[in-house]
Amino acid sequence: MDLSTLQKKVDSIRPYFPDAWEVSCATEVASVYFPHMIIDNFFTEEELDEIRKHQAPVTGKEINISHSLIESSGEIKSSVFDSAFLTAVDQRYRRPLQAILGELCGSKQALYEFSDFHMVSTGPDYQHAIHDDIPKKLLSVVIYISPEHNNGTFIHQSRYDSTPVGEVEWKPNRAFVFSRVDRKTWHSYAANKRDQRFCVIYNLNVRKAYKAHWAEGNYLKFLEKFLKNE
Template identity: 30%
Template sequence: MKEVALDYAWTNPYIVFDDFFEPEEFETIKSGFGDIDRNFNPRMGFLVLKCAFDLSGLCVYNTSRCAEEEIRPINAKFATMLLNVLAELAPYKLEQARYIDWGFQTTPKSLGQSIHPDIPEKLLSTVVYCKPEENLGTFLFSSRAGDDRFEVPWKPNRALIFSKAEDTWHSYSCNATEQRCALVLNVMSKVDPMEPG
C-alpha cells in the first residue's frame, strides 16, 4: 500500500492509496460483486451486496458473493487500519465507531450517483476501485452545485478515504462501456441488516 498525492485541495482532508489490498486479498474482494443482467431493473440504479462486522469481528450479516470466512481475516486487518485513519482525520468520531460495513457496489453502464455528502452514520468512507481496468472514478466538489470538480482517477485497487462532513460533496459515474464495481468500505456508527438492492 502506498499513499498517492493528488493536486487538489478539497473541503476536507482525504487520503488516496494505491495497491490498497494485497493481490490475494484483492482477488477475493473482486469475487464479492454481483453481476447486473438484462433482467436488472435500471430504476433501482445499483446492485449492492453487503457484509458487516462489529468491532469484535463478529459478522452481523453477509449478502456478498464472498464467504464470511474469506472476508473475516481481511476485515480484521483493515478494521484496525481504518480506525487509525479515522483517529487521524476525525478523532472526535472514534468513540462512535461500531461497525465496518462492506458494500460491494455494481453500477450499470452510463449511470451514476448525484452530488451528495454521505449519511451521518458513515464516520469514515473508503471507496476502493475494483473492476474493470478502466472506468470513471469518484468526483469531488467544493459545493453541492458542483463547483471545483476534480476526479480521483480510476485505477484498480486504488482507495479514496475521507471522513464525512457537511461539505464533503462527491459523486460517481460509470462509463458507457462496462459496469463499475467499487467496494465501499465504511466505518459506521450503526448498521442495519439490509437486502441487496
C-alpha cells in the first residue's frame, strides 16, 4: 500500500472519527515499511482525568500492567475501572477503531472478538524487547499519557537490529495505531532514564492466532496453529 492509497482510505472513514481527533498517516518510518496512523487528542479530558488516577508507582526497571477487557458483546472485565466508564469508552471508540482496522487490513476486520484496555506504567530504566506484536492483536493502539516528555515508540529494521531507524515521537494523548505485518512491524519502547512512562494499550483482538495468520496470508503458520487449536 502506498501513501496516496492509505490517505484516501483514511479520508473515507473520517466521518466515523470523534471531532477532536487530529489524524495523520504514513506507510514508512525512515524508509522501513510500517503502515500506521497517528491520532492526537485521542481521549477526552474527562477520560484522561480518570485514566491518570491509575498510574502505578514504579521505579528502575519495573513494569506494572493493570488489565481490563471489553468483550464484543459489551461485557466488561476489569479490576481497575467501573463498567460505566469502559462501556462509554467502548461506545465512543470501537466503531472508529474497527473502521481503521478495515482500511489497514480489511481481511482482519470480521475477526474481532474483544478489546484490551490496559494501563502500562514503566520505570525510568525499563526497556521492552524488539517485537512485531502477536497475531491475536488485530489492531494495536498505544496512547501516550504522561509525563509531558519521554520516549515514544522505536521502529527497527529487524528483530536483531537494536539501533532504531526512527521513532513515533511522544506526545501526551497521542495514539500510535497499526495492524501488525508478520516479521515486518518491528518496534520497541523504553523510558528516558529520568521519568516513569505511562501509556494505555487499547487493542482489538481475536482469541485464536490461526484466524489472524489466515487473514495475513501466512498459511504455514495458520496450519501449525490450527492443528494445535491456538
